[in-house]
Every structure is written in C-alpha cells, then in structure tokens.
Amino acid sequence: MNRSERKSGIFVAPGDLLGVIEEFTPGPGTYVEHGTIHSKITGRTLLDMLNKKVSVYPLVRVASVPQIGSMVSGQVLDMKGKKAVLRITQIGQRSLSGFFTGILHISEASAGYVDTMSSVCKTGDIMRAKVISDKNRTFYLSTTEKDLGVIHALCSRCGHSLQQGKRGMQCSRCGNIERRKVSADYGKGAAYEEEK
Ligand SMILES: [Zn+2]
Numbered sequence: 001m002n003r004s005e006r007k008s009g010i011f012v013a014p015g016d017l018l019g020v021i022e023e024f025t026p027g028p029g030t031y032v033e034h035g036t037i038h039s040k041i042t043g044r045t046l047l048d049m050l051n052k053k054v055s056v057y058p059l060v061r062v063a064s065v066p067q068i069g070s071m072v073s074g075q076v077l078d079m080k081g082k083k084a085v086l087r088i089t090q091i092g093q094r095s096l097s098g099f100f101t102g103i104l105h106i107s108e109a110s111a112g113y114v115d116t117m118s119s120v121c122k123t124g125d126i127m128r129a130k131v132i133s134d135k136n137r138t139f140y141l142s143t144t145e146k147d148l149g150v151i152h153a154l155c156s157r158c159g160h161s162l163q164q165g166k167r168g169m170q171c172s173r174c175g176n177i178e179r180r181k182v183s184a185d186y187g188k189g190a191a192y193e194e195e196k
Contacts, residue, residue, distance in 0.1 A: 006019065006047060007045070007047060008044070008045055008046050008047045009044050009045065009046075010044060010045045011043075011044055012039040012042070012043065012044070012045055012056055013039065013042050014038075014039055014040060014041060014042060015038055015039065016038060016039045017036055017037075017038055018030060018036075018037040018038060018039055018045065018054045018056070019036070019037050019054055020035055020036050020037065021035050021036070021037060022035075023052065024037055024047075024052050024053060024054040025051065025052055025053040025054070026053075026054065027046070027048070027053045027054055027055030027056075028055045028056070028057075029041050029043060029055055029056030029057060029058065030054060030055060030056055037054055039056045040056065041056055041058050042058065042059060043056045043057045043058040043059050044056065044057055044059065064091065064094070064096050064097070065100070066088060066091055066100060066102075066131045066134070066139050067131065068131050068132065068133060068134065069130065069131060070091050070092070070130070070131045071091070071092055071128060071129075071130055071148075072088045072090060072091050072092075072100075072102065072128070072129055072130075072131060072139070072141070073088070073089070073090045073126060073127060073128045073129070073151065074086040074087045074088035074089045074090065074099070074102060074126070074127065074129075075087050075089070075124065075125070075126050075127075076121050076122065076123050076124060076125045076126075076127060077123065078123060079117055079118065079121075079122065079123055081117070082105060082106040082107075082117055083103055083104065083105050083106070083117065084103070084104045084109075084117060084120065084121050084127075085101065085102070085103060086101070086102035086103070086104060086127060086129070086141065087099050087100075087101065087102075088100040088101070088102045088139060100137060100138075100139055101137070101138050101139070102129065102131075102138070102139045102140070102141045103138060103139070103140050103141065104120070104121070104127070104129060104140075104141045104142075104143060105140070106120065108132065108140070108141065108142040108143065108144060109121075109142075109143050109144070109149075109181055110143070110144060110149075110181045111144045111145075114181070118179075119179040119180070119181070120143070120149075120150075120180065120181045121149075121150050121153075121180060121181065122153070122154070122156050122178070122180075123156075124154040124159070125150045125152065125153045125154060125180070126150070126151050126152035126153075127141075127143065127148075127149060127150050127151060128143075128147070128148050128149065128151050128183055129141035129142060129143045129148055129149075130142050130143075130145065130148060143181055143183075146183070146184045147183050147184045147185060148183055149180070149181040149182050149183040149186075150180045150181060150182045150183065150186065151182070151183050151185070151186060153169055153178070153180050153182070153186075155171035155173065155174060155176050155178070156176070156178060157171065157174050157176045158171060158173050158174045158176070160172065160173040160174065162178060162180070163187060164182065164186055164187055165177070168180075169182070
C-alpha cells in the first residue's frame with residue numbers, strides 16, 4: 001500500500017507492503033522484514049488507527065460448486081446423440097478455478113419441441129443453463145427458460161461468431177445459416193467472460 005491508500009479494506013496478496021514498524025504495529029496476517037510490514041496472506045487490510053495496528057483478514061471463500069438451481073455457463077465440449085456435454089466454468093458471474101461437467105439432454109433444452117440436438121447447440125458454443133440435478137459431480141442442466149440457452153455460437157463451417165438474423169443464426173463471414181436455442185439476451189454484450 002502506498003501512503004495515499006492506507007486504509008481498511010484494501011485487497012492485498014502475500015508479500016504486499018503494508019507499512020513500516022515506525023508507524024504501525026504488525027497484527028494478525030502480517031510479518032515484518034527489515035523494518036517493513038508485509039501481508040502474509042491474501043485478504044483485506046484492517047487499520048486500527050487508534051492503536052496504530054495493521055492486520056490482514058483472509059477472504060472468506062464461498063463454496064464454488066454448482067448447486068441445484070444455480071445458473072451456470074460453460075462451453076459445449078461434445079455432442080452425443082440427444083445430449084450435449086458442457087464444461088462448466090462459471091457459476092453466475094463468478095469464474096471457477098477448475099471446472100465441472102454438465103449434461104444437457106434434448107428434453108430439457110427448449111420449452112418447445114426440438115427434433116435434433118444440433119438445432120439446440122454445437123460444439124464450441126457457450127451456453128447459460130440452470131442446474132436441475134447432480135449425480136457424482138456431473139450436473140444435469142436445463143435451458144428451457146427464455147434467458148437460458150446459447151449465449152455465444154460459433155459457425156460450424158468457419159468458426160466465426162454467429163449473429164441472430166431473420167432466417168436463423170447467421171455467419172457474417174461465410175453466410176452459413178444455422179439453428180440454436182439461444183438465450184433472450186443473445187449478442188447483447190458481456191453475457192460471458194472468459195475464464196482468467
Ligand atoms: Zn461461417
């Protein structure tokens with residue numbers, strides 16, 4: 001922390017400089033090296049100005065496992081008959097450090113009748129879905145609701161992003177037209193952020 005940022009609630013990582021021992025007493029979550037105080041952990045600072053003490057409190061980690069009812073997003077890895085296999089990398093807006101496998105069955109893909117899974121999604125697409133059940137850390141998904149479905153589709157001929165057009169999902173590069181079960185906000189901005 002530089003002098004102007006010395007306040008509580010600053011996000012710090014291990015080794016970050018918090019101050020010098022002439023101005024602060026090192027509190028929990030800190031260590032002293034050559035007269036300077038550093039953070040021992042990843043967390044947020046707490047400055048006790050009365051006692052001139054600096055501490056770092058660990059960030060509380062929220063369980064990053066999808067639950068039944070969770071909104072998740074991820075990429076379609078594979079299509080197997082009436083099922084799509086997804087790599088779930090995000091719960092809500094939060095990116096996961098690992099990933100989970102999700103299965104979307106054709107009967108849970110759309111509120112209306114769908115004849116073939118390839119009119120729902122294709123390999124490489126990004127989808128938003130709701131978790132409806134889980135078994136051995138495989139999550140069964142549904143995209144029947146309006147705001148669920150494909151949020152980013154790729155042309156199966158050339159790999160370019162598809163845009164919603166009058167006749168279906170259209171590729172602006174090669175002119176290919178495809179079908180998808182898209183979410184209501186398809187193409188309207190930051191629906192999905194790449195995992196960092
Ligand atoms: Zn194309």
